[in-house]
Amino acid sequence: MSGFPWKLVTVDIDGTLTLVHGWREIAVAFGRLPEFETTNQQFGAHEIGEDQHLTNLLEIADGHTVDEVEAVLRRTPKLSGISNGVHELQERGAHVALLSHNPNYVAEWYQRTFGFDDFDAVPAQEVDHGRIGPCPAIHADKTEGFRALLARCGATASQGVHVGDGWSDAEVFRLAGGGIALNSRDPEVNRLADLALSTRDFRDVVRGISHLVPRS
Numbered sequence: 001m002s003g004f005p006w007k008l009v010t011v012d013i014d015g016t017l018t019l020v021h022g023w024r025e026i027a028v029a030f031g032r033l034p035e036f037e038t039t040n041q042q043f044g045a046h047e048i049g050e051d052q053h054l055t056n057l058l059e060i061a062d063g064h065t066v067d068e069v070e071a072v073l074r075r076t077p078k079l080s081g082i083s084n085g086v087h088e089l090q091e092r093g094a095h096v097a098l099l100s101h102n103p104n105y106v107a108e109w110y111q112r113t114f115g116f117d118d119f120d121a122v123p124a125q126e127v128d129h130g131r132i133g134p135c136p137a138i139h140a141d142k143t144e145g146f147r148a149l150l151a152r153c154g155a156t157a158s159q160g161v162h163v164g165d166g167w168s169d170a171e172v173f174r175l176a177g178g179g180i181a182l183n184s185r186d187p188e189v190n191r192l193a194d195l196a197l198s199t200r201d202f203r204d205v206v207r208g209i210s211h212l213v214p215r216s
Contacts (some may be wrong), residue, residue, distance in 0.1 A: 009161055011099065015165040015166065016165050058125060062135060082114045086202075098111060102122065104124075107120075160178075161212060161214075162176045179192065182198075
């Protein structure tokens with residue numbers, strides 16, 4: 001569709017496409033809920049940084065199979081209309097990608113299931129014959145991931161819009177031409193976004209993007 005200003009649309013996963021934290025669901029399924037709650041509390045209290053928090057989360061899957069994780073992903077509550085919304089954005093000429101601190105095997109499932117064009121995630125754990133290995137030290141930076149996705153689709157930062165719910169997403173809002181806070185519980189993240197939405201239907205996000213004017 002002519003006149004659509006967004007060449008790249010990036011979308012977070014946990015808390016954005018999901019109605020719950022996806023790693024809580026994985027922790028429950030694997031009998032590791034106490035570990036999830038501990039790292040969440042420590043991160044919320046600023047006792048550990050985001051990289052350590054991500055390491056703690058990904059260690060929950062250590063020794064399990066990708067098939068086991070995907071079984072949890074399938075039943076995790078999510079927004080409705082994701083595939084339809086992604087397709088509509090693609091029809092308008094946008095490259096639609098996941099931008100997440102999840103590991104590659106989670107992002108790959110979301111890409112395959114909902115038709116995203118691309119993703120930038122955390123290549124943290126090796127997978128050997130379908131089994132997930134230990135988590136090495138992580139350095140996650142969504143702004144670097146956003147820049148990589150811009151380069152892959154030949155877009156400038158002002159042609160990119162990001163959708164997310166957390167502080168790492170708000171950092172991308174500053175870099176992008178537009179930012180949408182989706183179902184964020186953090187007032188400051190909502191404040192830093194160009195548009196704050198509360199919805200259970202991804203097609204509402206598409207409508208929001210359609211009316212968003214890029215920042216210069």
